[in-house]
Amino acid sequence: MSSSRTISSGRARIGWSDKVILSQRARQWAGSGTMAMTAKAAQERAKGRNVISLTVGEPDWDTSDSAKKAACDAIWAGMTKYQPSLGQLELRQAITERTNQELNLKTYAAENVAVSAGAKFALYGVLQAICDPGDVVVVPRPAWGSYGAMIEMAQAHPRYVVTSAQSRFLITPEALRASLQGGVKAILLNSPNNPTGTFFLREEWMSLASVLREFPNVLIICDDVYNRLVFDASGLAPHLLHIAPDLRARTILINAASKSLAMTGWRVGWAIGEPELIQALGRLQSQSVTCLPGFTQVAVMEAMREDHGVLKKRMRDEMLPSCERMRNGLAAMPGLGVLAPQGALFLWVDISKYLGRTHQGALIASSMDFAMRLLEDQAVAVIPGSEFGQDDHVRITYSVPEPVAQDAVSRIQKFLSGFQG
Ligand SMILES: Cc1ncc(COP(=O)(O)O)c(C=O)c1O
Structure with missing residues (x-):
């Protein structure tokens, strides 16, 4: 995709496209699907929707x-x-x-x-x-x-x-x-x-x-x-x-x-x-x-x-139960496979049983389709597995406050019930 813009050079204004201005290498730099999801989530928020973001890769507690x-x-x-x-x-x-x-x-x-x-x-x-x-x-x-x-x-x-x-x-x-x-x-x-x-x-x-x-x-x-x-x-x-x-x-x-x-x-x-x-x-x-x-x-x-003990305790007493709650909620839904993580902040969720099917008339052919449709339908943002090289999964951050996690799980359930075929 090439974009047209103008830059000013002295008094003259030169019309250019990214084909002219960018190096061969820069034209090939990969963007990320995460950016696409974040932009879409921002659009949905701008419409006044209460978007739940399960996309971030960071702890949900603050710097000390x-x-x-x-x-x-x-x-x-x-x-x-x-x-x-x-x-x-x-x-x-x-x-x-x-x-x-x-x-x-x-x-x-x-x-x-x-x-x-x-x-x-x-x-x-x-x-x-x-x-x-x-x-x-x-x-x-x-x-x-x-x-x-x-x-x-x-x-x-x-x-x-x-x-x-x-x-x-x-x-x-x-x-x-x-x-x-x-x-x-x-x-x-x-x-x-x-x-x-x-x-x-x-x-x-x-x-x-x-x-x-x-x-x-x-x-x-x-x-x-x-x-x-x-x-x-x-x-x-x-x-x-x-x-x-x-x-x-x-x-x-x-x-x-x-x-x-x-x-x-x-x-x-x-x-x-x-x-x-x-x-x-x-x-x-x-x-x-x-x-x-x-x-x-x-x-x-x-x-x-x-003291490192504080993090150890938090991982055991807060993160593990949060992870288990969300994992159990998702694993109870028909057709989702959820791997048990040993750490980090995410659940890696197998959505292969939903690919190739339609959701309220829209074909869901890829993890990006799945993630975009989930965001449009239920205002829940997750990261498509294609970002990580596996298109039949999505990544869901579990490290969010408990009421948000509960809300997210019930919205995902509603979303899945809209699949046909
Ligand atoms: C596996 C992995 N490595 C590195 C990073 C980048 O970490 P930093 O924020 O310190 O640049 C991330 C961030 O999400 C990550 O997931």
């Missing part, structure tokens, strides 16, 4: 007061100027302590950490830093849609591996071995996973580690943003480096304050890896975004000082 106060104090103390491109040293040290503790390692130091604008820019930077044009990066699916887009922005190719319900939508050792043939640059693993909320157990990591050892040139990127959002009593998802510390040098860790510290809007994330990679990220950041604000980094340091 002490973190907010630390940011305000830092601003008033004059922390309003440029900062180091790789992040404040104190924060980089705090991240290494946290990571060493999580992984039961002693090996990371500040030189292994690049602080970035969220996990997203950390990952974007890593892919820019490691990929040459045409490189292949393996991505098991379903997966967060930004992975593929970011790999393509790095002029590399995603090699998607489809997973199934039998393995809780996690890649199996056999599929891993097959996917790594033929000169793969890296594999991207997200455990706990968005959108399924499932994670690899210790013994599953063990089998994957054996396969990864067969491919010594493959880099391993672990996106750990949900690692503390688990229902398990330990409060931490098992990790590849718990099982296989020998793979550390070629493993790149991505994490953020966004999910586990309820700080999605503060835009603080990080990449952890070998110093050469971190220096490259420093150059990329210094020549692009320059740095992150200092006061957000101070706030994250303060949030990290808080």
Whole structure:
């Protein structure tokens, strides 16, 4: 689609279309179905409808007061100027302590950490830093849609591996071995996973580690943003480096304050890896975004000082019951299949029995049709599975207040009763 607009250049006004102005690459940048859903939800709200949004990937509690106060104090103390491109040293040290503790390692130091604008820019930077044009990066699916887009922005190719319900939508050792043939640059693993909320157990990591050892040139990127959002009593998802510390040098860790510290809007994330990679990220950041604000980094340091027990308790006492309530409500509806997540914020709902049927006269051929129709009919917004590479599912955020969840479940039930055929 090309749009026509005008820009002013000196006195002349030049007519142009995006064909003329945008690079070949920019014309191919993928937008997201999430954006389409958000725009449609905003349209419905503008009509005065009470839209329930089950689309967001963030905790439904606020950033802690002490973190907010630390940011305000830092601003008033004059922390309003440029900062180091790789992040404040104190924060980089705090991240290494946290990571060493999580992984039961002693090996990371500040030189292994690049602080970035969220996990997203950390990952974007890593892919820019490691990929040459045409490189292949393996991505098991379903997966967060930004992975593929970011790999393509790095002029590399995603090699998607489809997973199934039998393995809780996690890649199996056999599929891993097959996917790594033929000169793969890296594999991207997200455990706990968005959108399924499932994670690899210790013994599953063990089998994957054996396969990864067969491919010594493959880099391993672990996106750990949900690692503390688990229902398990330990409060931490098992990790590849718990099982296989020998793979550390070629493993790149991505994490953020966004999910586990309820700080999605503060835009603080990080990449952890070998110093050469971190220096490259420093150059990329210094020549692009320059740095992150200092006061957000101070706030994250303060949030990290808080007791992890609070989150563990919240996951067990609030999130798990919310998840179970919504899961049971949905699973009781005819034709919906709902996977039991082990953490994260979502339910991964199989809608295949509704595809190819009509809803009040409209053919529902895809997860996007299903999501759009649900929004039009009952004002409930969910994310189509096509966003994650599986068109027979939708992703539903369960982390909403209880009355909202109840209302959503009854609206979805009404919506399903409108199917024919
Ligand atoms: C799997 C995964 N990784 C990374 C991110 C991005 O996190 P951040 O907000 O820190 O950029 C998200 C956000 O939804 C995510 O789901």
